[in-house]
Amino acid sequence: MKNNLISWLNNKSFYNQDKIGNENQILREGELKALALFHQAANRVPAYVKFLKEHKIDHNKIQTISDFSLVPLINKKNYIEKYSLLDRAWDGKLDNYHTIASSSGSTGTPLFWPRHLQHDLDDATIRELIYTNVFKINKYRTLFSNSLSLGNWIAGMITSATLNLLSQKGYKFTCVNPGLSEEETVKVIKNISPFFEQTVMIGYPPSLKMIIENNSSIDWKKLNIHFLGTGEGFSENWRDYILDLVGQKDKLTTFINLFGSADAGLIGFETPLTILLRRIVTQDNTLNLKVFKESRIPYLYQYDPRLKYLESINSEIVITSDLGQPLIRYNIEDCGEVKTYSQMLSNFNNHDLKDQLNWKLPFVYLFGRKAMVATIFGLNIYPENIKTVLEHKEMQAFFTGRFKMTTEYTQSHNQYLLLSVEMKNGIKASKELEKQIFNHTVQTLRQINSEYNKLFLSVGEKAYPVIKMYYYGYPKYFPLDKIKKHS
Template sequence: MISTLTRPGFAQALRVFQQAARTVPAYAKFLCDNGIDADAVRTPADFAEVPPVTKDNYIRAYPPHELISGGAITGAGTWSSSSGSSGTPTFWARDELSHEHGVDLHARILRGFRAETASTLVVVGFSMGDWIGGTYTFRSVADLHRRDLRVSVATPGMDIDLIRADIAALGPYYRQIVLAGYPPFVRDVLDRAPAAVLDQDIKVLMAGEAISEPWRDNLLSLLGKPDRPQDSCLIYGAADAGMFGHETASSITIRRLAQRDSTFRDAMFGADPVLPTFVEYDPTYRYVETDDRGALLCTVANAMPLVRYRINDIGSVHTAAEVGQALLAAGHDQRVRTNTPTAGFIALRGRPDVAVSFYSVKFAPETVRAALTDPRLSGELTGKFVLDKDLDPAGGDRLRLLVELRPDRALDEAFAVAVGSVFVHTVTEASREYRDLRTRIGTRAEPLVELRPFGSPEFRYAIKHDGRVSEA
């Protein structure tokens, strides 16, 4: 763990806190209600005693204008929304400072792809609606013309045919293409793409959900780049605060080394059988702590400043020096490179309140339970389930829902179809993000339902941190 006496980025976090206490009406009330004297908070130890803010105790507890500096709704330059699976959107405001951070971070990613020397077309395959992915990526990349990067951007959104047409038509005029999108959607674009697309130098920029190293290897094989993991990059971000961190060639190398070396893996990430997402982060942009249950707390300057905001992601924070020490202790002379001297790493294990993320749509356990307790199903099911991701017969990503039958119930394909139908109806009613996904990809948004006999071993475990849930 990082000592609170030497944490990089604390000075900036303290400025965000002090300014929010002075200028944000909701935060001033929050501190008063919790008996916190902002002037008495001066050290990292003092700061660690400030109560975290959450969606429930802060974001949803005040009207949006009171969450913005100055209390004026026009302090928001851009609004994004997230609804998860609750169906109730949460709105997040960003301003020019947030935009500048996005430009800086995308510049680092694209320099990792050598865009300072190679003409680059970024094709944005994220949704271009209210959600942050498409608009945030577009604005950040478009403004890189002010930097030393030779970058253009196209915005076909989540349209596979249009993305392929853009790459085929414009790609030959660029040295390389960066395809940006949710991991399973990127695979959809590349799988069985024509030679006019795949014959070009394509790199991939992904966000919205975790990937495994075997999944990355499979994607790279589609690109004809089995030995170039550095041509891929996964972003850790959210509508709440934009980009928290991103993979680099160094972070990917470290994660793949942990996959091969159990000694280093256990020392670095613990005994969890599933590797966490591992990204570099800049503490001067996102000051990140952990609470006593391992939830990440972030402090970030924005139109809607967040101070010790609990995003509910579980993970750990590491300095570059700590990573280097773990490598040496395991016998590896691997240099740890970062974009800035103070940059560190976040190991992200996921959310205990999210069963799985699919095309960036998050499915909460309570929504799945609501479907399985529907009177049309509950008489046949115990309520135990596993929701995760798998590959369909054609090799594409699909949701997989395993459910446990009550004792003496027989496997029945027609009943499996009924389970899928009720699941789709329930989640469609609860989540507008899922409704949008079904519009875009049709039946591939529906789960592959598998019935299991009572007492099957798949249902023995509690919530895991690998993007899947097993409910007993």
């Protein structure tokens, strides 16, 4: 691992223009690395050896990227939750992992994700590309304020770790880690930011918005604020709103959002080009439908296939990467598609695209998560969490168990969790019942979803859900001809 670090510190060519501007070479390298990782995992990862045996796959017969498409997909249910943490590790050992991150699983039982140094180096490589080319940290004295959740959660952990790694390359920046606390972040902004030419605030987009809005006494326009978001997507109107609050006019380089997850790490990233393309289709419904095959606007990112090899299978994103524990054709269950650089740009021949960076990396676009998972402040609320609420004996007397949950926004762009539930036949809504299910929902989420509990302790009532109760068989959400637990 020491040699890996030395090699990374001295590598000046990974993102030189000859490579990042060569679309075919980058795609081919990504394919070869995915195949090589598959064969290594088939030999050295006990769980994957068992998985391939159960599916009667001889890895020696998988020699081309076309062959690779025949390898069965893995997911949380058939792989992560089926095999032990040890069996999913290289050589069945945890000796070479320097840290283990965690996330709340769908049942509330934590899932653990071992990480080794190379994983951090890969993430730092992508961030270096963004920090130097977009935020220009090699030109401006920069303060990074990491307002992501700290502790054993991956986002804050990897952000801090990669900044420490990049500091070893000689970049002149300073990093502080106030965490999810608005109070601590504000202290940093007030007392430290004025000494720097720019401040990059890193956090979940709803949290960043809340910090800016709640502290209008700060002269944000004097601080040259930039943003790095993660955990949530947002609309271009939302981006405009935030940038207007801090007096930033450049819509393409001031707020960069990342796409990642606890299991897959950092996957994709916004670039000035992805933001420009998204702003174009936001104003052109016909073009958006042509490019993305949907009327809604997706989240759009570029990614490096040499680090994360992506496929789109049945409109779901599948990833192959050494993520500490190697994941081979792992379905992350985000709905979206993958396009090459040429495929995407061919849709915009009638537009003057000033892609100054000329990064010919492929694109991934997303419409959100599958299986009705909702997000709030960057964390997941799972259907199983709400089932636990409604299946409690005190709730079963009043509710059928059918529900819908979505992430919604107020007119002032504040995010909240909307939970719609169906009452049993003959039950009528009342203030008392509304209060009862509200209190039980908050209490249960805090008990079974550790990330929600930490959010609640940090932001209080801003984490509260909005709960609407509907009569039995309400046709819009709970038609009687479609009896499901959730839909």
